[in-house]
Amino acid sequence: MLCAPLMKEQKPTVLESDFKQTQPEELEQILLRTLGESGHTQLANVACDYCDGRIVLSGRVTSYYLKQLAQEIVRKVDATAPVENRLRVIVPK
Secondary structure (H helix, E strand, O other): OOOOOOOOOOOOOOOHHHHOOOOHHHHHHHHHHHHHOOOOHHHHHOEEEEEOOEEEEEEEEOOHHHHHHHHHHHHHHOOOOOEEEEEEEOOOO
């Protein structure tokens, strides 16, 4: 039986009050850095945009687990912003 690796407990990268004062470009960098530090190499290649108060994820991953994991990771950074998950799952042959 294969089990997904346990993810380390992640604490918010920035305080909510500081997050709202941060520029969109800086927010995108925080989100990208957080995905890259997740321990899953595929998530380091996910594109992440912050526009109109929404977090938009795009790119490709090889499992629905990674798609959901990316969404939950960015949600922990900014729990107030809706997440639009446009990640495509491409299963290797």
